[in-house]
Each structure stands twice: as structure tokens, then as C-alpha cells.
Amino acid sequence: MTLEKILAIGGKPGLYKLLTQTRTGFVGESLIDGKRVAVGMRNNVSMLSEIAIYTLEEEIPLREVFQKIKDKEKGGKTSIGHKEEKIKLEEYFFEILPNYDEDRVYPSDIKKIIQWYNILHDQGITDFSETDDEDGTKSSSEEE
Structure with a gap:
């Protein structure tokens, strides 16, 4: 499974797998407990593949x-939990991404990233490479 099918839903903990779209939204399945939820268009929903x-x-x-x-x-x-103190979270994230913008990336964002990574790891979703489109080209505009 790729990040294109994984969703973060505002107001709901954890991550969700996109199962199907409906007329009024879509149905997602929690990666934590497997429960299904119907989500309307009014909910704030982000696909992990679209987050930067x-x-x-x-x-x-x-x-x-x-x-x-x-x-x-x-x-x-991760060697650090998402509930660690702010300073420990920032130190860890600085090791990962030394040039992250400290003014625009908040401790709450770092917590989510660490929590999401661990949820994905627990589900065996550890291939974070770019996915190929149907025509065989990279989905990103960047060339390697």
C-alpha cells in the first residue's frame, strides 16, 4: 500500500486507509483498530502523499x-515517542531534517509525523519511494 491511499482526518486520531468514495464523501478504515468511518466532504482530510x-x-x-x-x-x-517533551521532539526532528523551518513546523506537527511513521511501520507500510503512474513515469516532477 502506498501513501496515496492513506488519509489523515481532522478531529480523528491516527491514520485511515481509503476504502471507497461515496456521493457524500468516502469510507475509511482505521489503521489502528480497523474500524470503518464514513467521512463527509466537510471534514478536513489530507492524503499523506500530498503533505509537505x-x-x-x-x-x-x-x-x-x-x-x-x-x-x-x-x-x-522511532527511538522517541510522540508524547515526549517539546525539546526532545525538536532535537530528534533536527537530526532527521536539520534545515526544517522552526517557525512554521510546530511541535504538534513533529508529534504527528512521529506518530504517523510508527503507525505506518506497525502496518508494514515502509516503502516511501515515489510511486510510478500508469504510464511508467515518476509521479513527482523531480528528476533523479
Whole structure:
């Protein structure tokens, strides 16, 4: 499963897998407990593949941040919990992304990123590479 099918829903904890779209929204399944939820168009919903983190130079896609965490942790879960003190969270994130914009990336954002990474890790979703579109081209405009 790729990040294109994983959602963060405002006001609801954890992450959700997109199951199907309906006339009034969509149905998602919690990655934590497997419960299904119907979500209307009024809810604030973000696909993880569309989220980016501010740095001093540019915005970095969340999948790249997850890959940096995976590399640091050698494929394991984070060495820090998402409920740690603000200073510990910031120190950890600085190791991952030394040039992140401290004015625009809040401790609450760092908590979510760490929590989301660990949820994805628990579900075996650890491939954070770019996905190929149907025509075989990279989904990102960046060339390697």
C-alpha cells in the first residue's frame, strides 16, 4: 500500500486507509483498530502523499521525511515517542531534517509525523519511494 491511499482526518486520531468514495464523501478504515468511518466532504482530510514539510529552502514531501526517519532508525520504529517533551521532539526532528523551518513546523506537527511513521511501520507500510503512474513515469516532477 502506498501513501496515496492513506488519509489523515481532522478531529480523528491516527491514520485511515481509503476504502471507497461515496456521493457524500468516502469510507475509511482505521489503521489502528480497523474500524470503518464514513467521512463527509466537510471534514478536513489530507492524503499523506500530498503533505509537505517546510524547510528553510523548500518544501519536502512527507514521504521523504518518512524515508529519512526509516534510514536513521535502520528500518525500525522511532527511538522517541510522540508524547515526549517539546525539546526532545525538536532535537530528534533536527537530526532527521536539520534545515526544517522552526517557525512554521510546530511541535504538534513533529508529534504527528512521529506518530504517523510508527503507525505506518506497525502496518508494514515502509516503502516511501515515489510511486510510478500508469504510464511508467515518476509521479513527482523531480528528476533523479
